[in-house]
Amino acid sequence: xxxxxVFCEEFENDGINLEVFKxxxxxxxxxxxxxxxxxxxxxxxxxVDSKEKIKEIAxxxxxxxxxxxxxxx
Numbered sequence: 001x002x003x004x005x006v007f008c009e010e011f012e013n014d015g016i017n018l019e020v021f022k023x024x025x026x027x028x029x030x031x032x033x034x035x036x037x038x039x040x041x042x043x044x045x046x047x048v049d050s051k052e053k054i055k056e057i058a059x060x061x062x063x064x065x066x067x068x069x070x071x072x073x
Contacts, residue, residue: 034058
């Protein structure tokens with residue numbers, strides 16, 4: 001869990017689960033944190049934008065992490 005954030009949803013991409021948390025800012029904007037685990041490492045993306053845009057960024061990040069780890073093995 002993330003202090004001040006509430007669980008929003010979970011989704012799957014290429015067999016990896018990503019969890020979405022949100023927090024309402026004082027200016028009434030939503031801040032999102034999306035995280036996933038790959039191996040024993042936790043990766044996260046944080047942003048203030050539309051939830052769908054942050055999800056797209058998180059998926060791209062997840063794909064880059066997986067590709068980079070694959071190339072280094």
